Every structure is written in C-alpha cells, then in structure tokens.
Amino acid sequence: MSNSIGNLILCIILAVPLYYFLVLITAYITGHAAFKIIGSTVGKGVKSQINRQLIQRSFNFFILTCIISVFCITLIYSLLVNADLSDFSQLSFRIISIPFLFIYIPLNETLGAVARTASAVISALSIFIFNYFVVLKKITLPKKEKLISALIITACTSPYLFLFSCHGIIEFFGS
Numbered sequence: 001m002s003n004s005i006g007n008l009i010l011c012i013i014l015a016v017p018l019y020y021f022l023v024l025i026t027a028y029i030t031g032h033a034a035f036k037i038i039g040s041t042v043g044k045g046v047k048s049q050i051n052r053q054l055i056q057r058s059f060n061f062f063i064l065t066c067i068i069s070v071f072c073i074t075l076i077y078s079l080l081v082n083a084d085l086s087d088f089s090q091l092s093f094r095i096i097s098i099p100f101l102f103i104y105i106p107l108n109e110t111l112g113a114v115a116r117t118a119s120a121v122i123s124a125l126s127i128f129i130f131n132y133f134v135v136l137k138k139i140t141l142p143k144k145e146k147l148i149s150a151l152i153i154t155a156c157t158s159p160y161l162f163l164f165s166c167h168g169i170i171e172f173f174g175s
Contacts, residue, residue, distance in 0.1 A: 012100060015166045019103045023161045027062050031055060034156035038149045042141065046149070049139045058135045062157050065126035069162070073119040074098040077105055077112070103166040116163050124158040 035055050039047035078101060106112040132150035141149065
C-alpha cells in the first residue's frame with residue numbers, strides 16, 4: 001500500500017512540471033512558427049515589424065491566459081464534483097492545488113471532458129483577444145490582415161495539450 005502511495009506521489013511530482021513544461025515549450029515553438037508564417041504570408045511590410053519583443057509579448061499573454069483558464073476551469077470542476085462551499089479549508093486547499101488538480105481532471109467522464117474542452121476554448125479566445133488588441137496593436141496592418149494574423153497565432157499557440165489528462169498515468173502508478 002505504501003509503495004503505491006509513493007509511486008503516486010512520485011508520479012505527481014514528475015507529471016505536473018513535465019505537463020506544464022510541455023505546454024510552455026510547444027507554445028514557444030509554435031509561437032515562433034506562427035510569426036514566421038505571418039511574416040511570409042500576410043504582408044510584405046509586416047516581416048520587418050516582427051521582432052523578439054513582439055514574440056515575447058505574445059508568449060507572455062499565452063502564459064497569462066493559460067493560468068486564468070486553468071484556475072477558472074479547475075475551480076469550477078472541483079466545485080461541481082464536490083459542491084461543498086461551506087468548508088473554507090477544503091475550498092482554499094482546492095485553490096492552492098489547482099495546478100495539480102488540472103492535470104488530474106479525467107477525460108473519461110462527461111464533466112471532465114467538458115472542463116478540459118472549455119479550458120482550451122477559453123484559452124484560445126483569450127489568446128486571440130490579447131493578440132489582436134494588445135500584441136498586434138503597434139503593427140501597421142489593415143484590419144483584415146491583423147485579424148488573419150491573430151487567427152494564425154491563435155491556431156498555432158492554442159493549448160491543445162489542455163485536452164489531454166495525466167489521470168490515467170497517475171492512476172496506473174498509484175495502483
């Protein structure tokens with residue numbers, strides 16, 4: 001019994017940083033690819049306007065949208081699963097453990113699948129809004145091309161890994 005608990009704890013310690021590292025590294029790589037695509041397809045003048053600072057701002061907003069999305073969806077999911085709002089210590093524990101809980105939201109149940117899909121959609125919409133209104137604000141492009149650019153960045157950097165769960169891996173090592 002203690003061996004399975006040790007395996008579970010070890011898996012959680014390894015799974016959480018690895019999961020978020022994969023989310024961040026894929027966003028970083030695909031973000032660079034998105035700006036390369038924009039530079040070569042959208043407009044001739046835009047390539048000279050794309051710089052490291054612009055890509056970094058887009059990546060920073062990606063991180064912000066992921067944090068907001070993970071926080072909101074995990075809190076909603078954990079409250080729907082165990083709707084006891086009267087116990088403040090239990091609620092505060094859920095808030096503190098959100099990064100751990102998010103990777104554990106299972107996909108094999110309806111509520112888990114809805115929570116993960118909602119998280120990815122909220123992140124994608126937030127990424128689009130931040131990129132269109134904030135990141136690409138200083139780039140001189142017509143509205144249509146700015147819209148296409150924001151859509152390219154969103155399509156490339158959306159956190160598709162949010163649609164996957166470590167629930168099965170953690171259960172395997174915990175048993």
